Amino acid sequence: MIDRNKFPPLDLPPYAAKVRSAEQQIQIFDRFRKKYLLLTPEEWVRQHFANFLNTRFKIAESRIVLESEIKYGKVRKRPDIAVIDQNNTVLLIVECKAPAVILDESVWMQTITYASVLNPKFLALTNGIQHNYFQFQPETKNFVSIDELPCLN
Secondary structure: OOOOOOOOOOOOOOOOOOEEEEOOEEEEEEOOOOEEEEOOHHHHHHHHHHHHHHHHOOOOHHHEEEOOOEEEOOEEEOOOEEEEOOOOOEEEEEEEOOOOOOOOHHHHHHHHHHHHHHOOOEEEEEOOOOEEEEEEEOOOOEEEEEOOOOOOO
16 A cells, blocks of 8 residues: 555654545544644654654653644744643754655754744754754754754653
8 A cells, every 4th residue: 555665664663554545645644633644755754753752752642743833934834843841842843854855954954944933952854764863052052963862751
């Protein structure tokens, strides 16, 4: 049912994604938003990474927010994934791309735009195969590369 060329195995833990064929398209169930969505390569990565945050880091589903709208000046934007704490403070922003997309400067700039509004402690850029993590350093007011995400609980 799923085209493995379009939706390759990712460097993330596998999970039993609920997929269906409806209206001549393949849809995936987003358990965080409680609805079926069109399955695109980017959505494939987004769902896997959200699952990774939930299972690996034991982050409650209620703290993992997918594609919530923010305002950047007069423009509305939607970070792929945000992890919030009990006070609704953003701890992590994750920018997801399709597996074929290179995590280049444009992806970094997109993520930094979200960070300038949400002020997270951590950033992640992923295409499901490559993952880049960053931590905000208050002393220098910059994000620095880190090897992996720390516990976010």
